[in-house]
Amino acid sequence: MLRANKRRIVSTLNKYRQHKIYDLTQVGFVSPPTDTGISHPKCYAKILNSCCTEISEEHAISKNVLDKIGSFDASGIPWLRHLPGQINSDYMASKCLCRIHNSHLSPLDSLLGDVFDFLDKIQFRKNEIVAVWGPTFERCLLKILLGLIGTKKMSDSSGAIGIDAIHESWIRVLYGQADLPDNVGLFSAQIAGRKYDAGLKMATLLLNGKIAGLRATVGHLNLHFSMFDKATSFKTDHEGYSQILLHPREFIFQNQNSKLLLFWPDS
Numbered sequence: 021m022l023r024a025n026k027r028r029i030v031s032t033l034n035k036y037r038q039h040k041i042y043d044l045t046q047v048g049f050v051s052p053p054t055d056t057g058i059s060h061p062k063c064y065a066k067i068l069n070s071c072c073t074e075i076s077e078e079h080a081i082s083k084n085v086l087d088k089i090g091s092f093d094a095s096g097i098p099w100l101r102h103l104p105g106q107i108n109s110d111y112m113a114s115k116c117l118c119r120i121h122n123s124h125l126s127p128l129d130s131l132l133g134d135v136f137d138f139l140d141k142i143q144f145r146k147n148e149i150v151a152v153w154g155p156t157f158e159r160c161l162l163k164i165l166l167g168l169i170g171t172k173k174m175s176d177s178s179g180a181i182g183i184d185a186i187h188e189s190w191i192r193v194l195y196g197q198a199d200l201p202d203n204v205g206l207f208s209a210q211i212a213g214r215k216y217d218a219g220l221k222m223a224t225l226l227l228n229g230k231i232a233g234l235r236a237t238v239g240h241l242n243l244h245f246s247m248f249d250k251a252t253s254f255k256t257d258h259e260g261y262s263q264i265l266l267h268p269r270e271f272i273f274q275n276q277n278s279k280l281l282l283f284w285p286d287s
């Protein structure tokens with residue numbers, strides 16, 4: 021991690037010294053997998069040339085995470101509940117990663133599991149903070165997105181798509197070979213003249229008929245996880261609305277004195 025990022029982490033955590041802090045800022049970093057010279061045709065990370073010969077028996081989104089998401093009720097943060105179709109373990113059963121590339125991402129699964137766990141029980145916590153590094157959380161969302169594409173659970177204007185629709189640059193970000201460019205990732209959008217329903221929804225973000233990412237509404241907050249340029253993808257998706265896209269410095273999910281804090285490097 022860059023020194024500037026470390027400074028941001030230290031200074032942010034210092035702001036919350038009066039809380040009990042669960043520091044998850046280092047969880048989920050993965051170094052790129054070692055080259056094996058193997059490229060498994062059914063693995064969506066095959067371009068990395070670091071596959072093994074076995075397709076993973078694990079789910080594209082880990083069962084651990086799916087089970088936690090499934091346990092949320094309407095007052096929690098069920099990010100995935102409103103994706104097209106029911107998300108459960110069976111739904112995600114089809115395999116799209118080799119064993120090496122699946123197990124390489126397990127730190128992201130465990131981070132996402134911890135985040136959902138905390139939010140699920142946030143009302144019972146007292147003066148506690150979970151601190152999560154935003155760029156790593158974005159990689160968790162990217163893993164969900166690629167899992168949904170890789171298992172053909174998402175459709176674009178031409179119908180269901182599979183691993184061939186996954187951009188090479190997305191795979192390199194997911195596996196730690198590149199950072200997300202500045203103009204893509206997780207954003208909040210404030211929309212003038214439209215009131216969102218309370219509650220939570222998640223759906224596919226399409227750009228010119230192609231899958232660009234995920235979008236979610238959490239209460240009045242409209243979140244975009246876009247792998248295409250933020251302004252372009254948002255305008256196309258919400259034609260007719262005046263909008264402002266804000267790159268987050270932090271998102272805080274709060275219940276009384278307990279918070280889930282997602283934060284990013286200083287720009």
Ligand SMILES: [Zn+2]
Nearest residue numbers: 063071118121
């Ligand atoms: Zn592989």
